[in-house]
Amino acid sequence: MRPVVRSLLFVPGHQPARFDKACQSGADAIVLDLEDAVPPDRKDEGRTQVGAWLAARATAAGGRAGPVVGVRINAAETPWHAADLALCAQAGVAALMLPKAEDAAVLRAIAAALPAAALWPLIETARGIDQLGAIAAAPQVQRLVFGSIDFQADLDIEGEGIELLLFRSQIVLASRLAGLQPPVDGVSTSIDDPARIEADAQQARRLGFGGKLCIHPKQVATVNLGFSPTPAQIDWAQRVIAADAASGGAPVAVDGKMVDRPVVLKAQGVLRAAAGR
Structure with a gap:
């Protein structure tokens, strides 16, 4: 079983020269984008290019190795949605990202058309937040994705930090209640500022997110690092597990702090993440 992906790299669907390069970027998943990255007059071209590449990849030796490959289709109310969905059904995509997800009925229809695909709904409107549970x-639905930039535009919010804290936490809570994988946070618009990208990733991780969207290969390594346990965290987790085992379940302290069942569970989670599970 694959580990939960940390980095999801968008690739413009009408630029096939970038597809294989994206697969070599270190991203855990690439998302072939037929929506925002493709101009309206090139939608058909993008769909054709994505379909051809997916078909070639499926027939190549070891075609399923490498990152998870998903497709972001156009929203349900657009004139391109039906054709995008038909392409994904024909290509047998592993994951489909739906923008402007607001209606569970649309997701049910997509699931019926693509019974083997994981669905990644993009929450990027007020109505999407309102319908989170459904x-x-x-x-x-495997995991929710926060389209933070579109969400800011929809609600006329200025700022991407504390201004979005409530909504990020709601997405994390809804994911946990539904038994989904930890959600994916939105993009960082900075490309050449690793410190900013790292800070964004670490904040998302602290809030309970499990991954982050990337818009450039330069962001991937920093995002992966931000969602991976540090050496200090791994060391702490190993010492907690060892102390708990040595005590036979009796009360014990590590670094001057009491170790109880929740602390042991947290340590186990750190070690699972470090092992890529």
């Missing part, structure tokens, strides 16, 4: 409970 969206998270829809068939085949």
